[in-house]
Structures are given as structure tokens and as C-alpha cells.
Amino acid sequence: MKFFIDTANLAQIKEAHELGILDGVTTNPSLMAKEGIKGTDAVQNHYKTICELVDGGDVSAEVISTDFDGIVEEGKKLAAIHPNIVVKVPMIKDGVKALRWFTENGIRTNCTLVFSAGQAILAAKAGATYVSPFIGRIDDSSWDGIELIAQISQIYSIQGFKTEILAASIRNALHIVKCAEAGADVCTCPLDSILGLLKHPLTDIGLAKFLEDAKKFA
Ligand code: G3P
Numbered sequence: 001m002k003f004f005i006d007t008a009n010l011a012q013i014k015e016a017h018e019l020g021i022l023d024g025v026t027t028n029p030s031l032m033a034k035e036g037i038k039g040t041d042a043v044q045n046h047y048k049t050i051c052e053l054v055d056g057g058d059v060s061a062e063v064i065s066t067d068f069d070g071i072v073e074e075g076k077k078l079a080a081i082h083p084n085i086v087v088k089v090p091m092i093k094d095g096v097k098a099l100r101w102f103t104e105n106g107i108r109t110n111c112t113l114v115f116s117a118g119q120a121i122l123a124a125k126a127g128a129t130y131v132s133p134f135i136g137r138i139d140d141s142s143w144d145g146i147e148l149i150a151q152i153s154q155i156y157s158i159q160g161f162k163t164e165i166l167a168a169s170i171r172n173a174l175h176i177v178k179c180a181e182a183g184a185d186v187c188t189c190p191l192d193s194i195l196g197l198l199k200h201p202l203t204d205i206g207l208a209k210f211l212e213d214a215k216k217f218a
Pocket of ligand 1: 006026027028134136137168169170188
């Protein structure tokens with residue numbers, strides 16, 4: 001399973017990259033706004049900086065347009081920023097049409113705002129590179145996000161769809177483990193959830209004991 005970080009914050013991207021486990025980055029308009037990035041030039045420069053930071057990893061950049069022509073024009077501009085840009089397109093009717101257009105024109109895509117297996121089938125049929133089910137938001141509304149990952153994974157495997165399942169809206173480290181178990185190809189996570197994977201009290205207790213005992217022969 002690949003690890004992406006779900007942020008537009010350069011310091012957090014750098015920290016995850018330095019850990020040596022980062023395969024890419026996902027952003028969205030809310031995450032970009034959180035960093036205070038404004039204006040076309042600033043947005044484009046920020047995406048370029050992220051691409052250079054994670055050298056080689058995919059970086060999802062989301063369109064804001066909701067009509068076919070607008071999505072295609074915006075997507076072309078985003079894709080031109082850097083070869084690692086993946087155009088993030090919402091799961092709406094014009095979005096599906098645009099996914100097909102991007103597929104036929106060699107532009108990689110991430111279909112976002114996916115909350116059902118039916119939507120995931122449409123994204124795959126349109127040739128999306130990635131499909132992003134939002135598991136945390138599903139859990140927030142008392143449905144089961146992990147179950148959706150497992151269902152999509154089963155459908156894609158039975159049908160031979162090539163689209164990669166990118167589990168998004170991760171809330172904690174357990175989500176990451178469960179997504180891996182359920183067949184996600186990629187998990188995009190906040191830095192805290194990634195670092196949460198490190199934690200176990202027995203590791204801390206064990207290390208303290210080893211360091212204490214080491215003093216006896218140092
Ligand atoms: O990038 C999409 C997704 O990961 C959003 O997560 O926490 O806003 O539900 P969240």
C-alpha cells in the first residue's frame with residue numbers, strides 16, 4: 001500500500017518525506033485555503049514546490065470548475081505545472097465526462113468525493129487513475145467507511161478495473177491499518193495519523209529497559 005500525505009503544508013510534507021515512507025501528496029481546496037494560498041500564480045507555485053519536495057511522488061491538485069469545459073481547461077493547466085500532478089476531479093456528471101477526456105488525453109486523474117460503490121464503478125469506467133472514497137466522513141455519518149473500501153476492492157478485483165483505490169479522509173492510525181486490510185492501494189493521511197502508527201507503549205517500555213541495561217556494559 002502506498003502512503004500519501006493529505007495536506008498542503010510544506011513543513012508536514014517535508015517531515016513525512018524525511019521519514020522515507022512517502023509516496024505522494026493529496027490536496028484539496030480546503031487544505032490549500034488553510035495554508036493561506038491565494039491567486040493562480042501562488043497556487044501553481046505551491047503545487048510546483050510540493051512536486052519538487054516529494055520528487056517522484058504523485059501530487060493531486062483539485063479543479064474548482066464544475067462544468068465539463070471548465071474542468072478540462074483547469075485540469076490541462078494543472079497537469080502542465082509538473083509531470084507528477086494528478087488532476088483531482090469531483091464525482092459529478094461533468095466530472096465523469098472530464099475523467100474520460102483526461103484518460104483519452106494522457107492526463108492522470110483522482111476522482112474525489114466518492115461515497116458509494118456505484119460512484120467508484122463510474123470512476124473506474126471513466127478510466128480514473130485513482131478513486132478517493134472518503135472513509136472518515138462516511139464514519140462521521142454512522143456508515144462504515146472501511147466496509148466501502150472492502151466492497152470497492154472486491155468489485156475492482158472481480159471486474160479487472162485498473163483504477164487504484166485511494167482511501168481518503170483518514171482520521172487515525174487504525175483507519176490506515178484497516179484500509180490496508182480491506183485492500184486499499186493507497187492511503188492518504190494527515191501527518192498525525194501516520195505518526196500514530198509508531199506508537200506502542202511496549203515499544204517505549206522495552207526501549208527504556210534496553211537503554212537502562214546498556215549502561216551496565218557501556
Ligand atoms: O482530501 C480529501 C479528504 O482526505 C478530506 O478529508 O478530513 O476533510 O474529511 P477530511
